[in-house]
Each structure stands twice: as C-alpha cells, then as structure tokens.
Amino acid sequence: VKALVSPLATTAAVRAVMRGNRARHTRPELIVRRLVRSLGYHYRLHRKDLPGTPDIVFSSRHKAILVHGCFWHQHSRCALRRPLRSNLQYWAAKLARNKARDLRDRRRLRQLGWKTLVIWECQLRDTADVEGRIRSFLAA
Numbered sequence: 001v002k003a004l005v006s007p008l009a010t011t012a013a014v015r016a017v018m019r020g021n022r023a024r025h026t027r028p029e030l031i032v033r034r035l036v037r038s039l040g041y042h043y044r045l046h047r048k049d050l051p052g053t054p055d056i057v058f059s060s061r062h063k064a065i066l067v068h069g070c071f072w073h074q075h076s077r078c079a080l081r082r083p084l085r086s087n088l089q090y091w092a093a094k095l096a097r098n099k100a101r102d103l104r105d106r107r108r109l110r111q112l113g114w115k116t117l118v119i120w121e122c123q124l125r126d127t128a129d130v131e132g133r134i135r136s137f138l139a140a
C-alpha cells in the first residue's frame with residue numbers, strides 16, 4: 001500500500017482537527033469496515049452516546065473497534081507519525097491532548113463493560129493480520 005491517507009483525506013482531517021472534531025470515515029476506517037463486513041458482522045458507526053464516539057460498534061456484544069490514524073493519535077515509535085514542521089507548540093499540545101483523550105475514552109468504555117480493539121493505520125499494510133485480530137476479538 002503506497003499511501004493509506006490520500007492528500008484529500010489529509011486535508012479533510014486537517015480541517016476536522018481545526019474545527020476540533022475528529023475525522024470520520026477516514027480511509028483506514030473504510031478499510032476496517034470492509035474487513036468487518038466481509039466477516040459477516042453487523043455494526044453501528046460512531047455511537048455518540050458512548051465515550052469517545054467509537055468508530056465501529058457491536059452493540060449486543062459490547063465491543064468496539066477504534067481505528068486510529070498514526071499521526072492524529074500519536075502512534076508510539078511509528079514511521080507514519082510524521083515530524084511536526086510548524087507551529088510546534090500548538091501541535092504538540094493538541095496531539096498530546098488527543099492521546100490523553102484516547103486513554104480516557106478507552107478507560108471509560110472499559111468501566112462501562114465495553115471491550116475495545118485498537119487498529120492503527122500502519123497495521124493495515126497487513127490486512128490478513130488485522131482480519132485475524134478482528135476475528136478473534138469478535139469471537140471471544
């Protein structure tokens with residue numbers, strides 16, 4: 001996979017972040033949704049009544065898949081976490097808040113009895129592996 005995030009998607013993501021919203025329907029998310037559908041599971045998208053508005057929700061199973069872009073969610077030691085070039089302080093603070101919010105949302109979901117699976121953008125280079133993880137997550 002050459003580019004998981006198209007320039008257009010990146011622009012949309014930037015605009016969403018500027019507005020203070022998280023980007024939805026990103027290319028990584030669409031890939032994961034297609035995988036989940038191919039496994040025959042039904043899901044709901046972006047349930048706003050749950051902490052962090054999880055991306056892909058399996059209500060009756062109390063499970064949710066969170067698809068994280070490596071830059072916006074600051075994937076540790078990941079090459080896709082591009083270095084910041086301008087407005088360093090602004091971005092560093094914003095991205096640190098994103099990461100803190102992710103941790104808080106997952107903790108809240110856990111406290112409410114939900115299980116979560118995080119899939120990082122860079123892991124979608126190996127869709128067979130991701131498919132296996134989704135399969136065991138939903139079957140367990």
Ligand SMILES: [Zn+2]
Pocket residue numbers: 070075078079080081120121122123
């Ligand atoms: Zn990554």
